[in-house]
Amino acid sequence: MAKQQTRHRIKVKVPSSGFRRSFSFNRYSIEELGTSFLLSFGLVDNQGYTRDSYACIVRTEHLADTRSNLLQYVANVGLEPRKYQQWSPPPSSGQVDAIRLMQASRMGETGELAFASFSVHDMIVGWGEPKKRGAGGQANVDADLWCLFMVDLDLQIAFIMDLYSRLESENVDSDT
Numbered sequence: 001m002a003k004q005q006t007r008h009r010i011k012v013k014v015p016s017s018g019f020r021r022s023f024s025f026n027r028y029s030i031e032e033l034g035t036s037f038l039l040s041f042g043l044v045d046n047q048g049y050t051r052d053s054y055a056c057i058v059r060t061e062h063l064a065d066t067r068s069n070l071l072q073y074v075a076n077v078g079l080e081p082r083k084y085q086q087w088s089p090p091p092s093s094g095q096v097d098a099i100r101l102m103q104a105s106r107m108g109e110t111g112e113l114a115f116a117s118f119s120v121h122d123m124i125v126g127w128g129e130p131k132k133r134g135a136g137g138q139a140n141v142d143a144d145l146w147c148l149f150m151v152d153l154d155l156q157i158a159f160i161m162d163l164y165s166r167l168e169s170e171n172v173d174s175d176t
Helices: 060-077 120-128 153-175
Strands: 010-013 021-023 027-033 036-044 050-059 097-099 101-107 110-117 139-142 144-152
Touching: 021 050, 027 153, 036 060, 036 153, 050 060, 050 144, 060 101, 060 153, 097 110, 097 144, 101 153, 110 153, 144 153
Parallel strands: 010 139, 021 144, 050 097
Antiparallel strands: 027 036, 036 050, 101 110, 110 144
């Protein structure tokens, strides 16, 4: 029998600088891999050549954790998402980062996505040591910054809505 989990509040501090990658994309791909999604992003030129690409994997449980914040952001922007052509990223054996956290913001017509991760071990240690807790008794954990994307706002909105529609359809499929 599985042990009942206790939920604690943590505050993940996401620094404003120090990203390992800064990237712009005009194509993306979302592929379901069991309990995770493989997210691929590409910058494709007018001749169809992929000039740069980035890939990461995120577990569905971590997407669920950021769902309300990202969907509220989309609602506040007020753009109707448009459909984008499905992109097939080129085969690669390059690095695939594991992320836990996504944040979205904008400046004018430029959308920004920030991908980060944090250590569950640090969270547990922080919770177990009162001196590492912040105001309200919540554990404080520093995030590790992976990638900062700057992209057309309508593509950012389309990506977020596409990702969460796939998460919703996965949850519906697993409930039946």
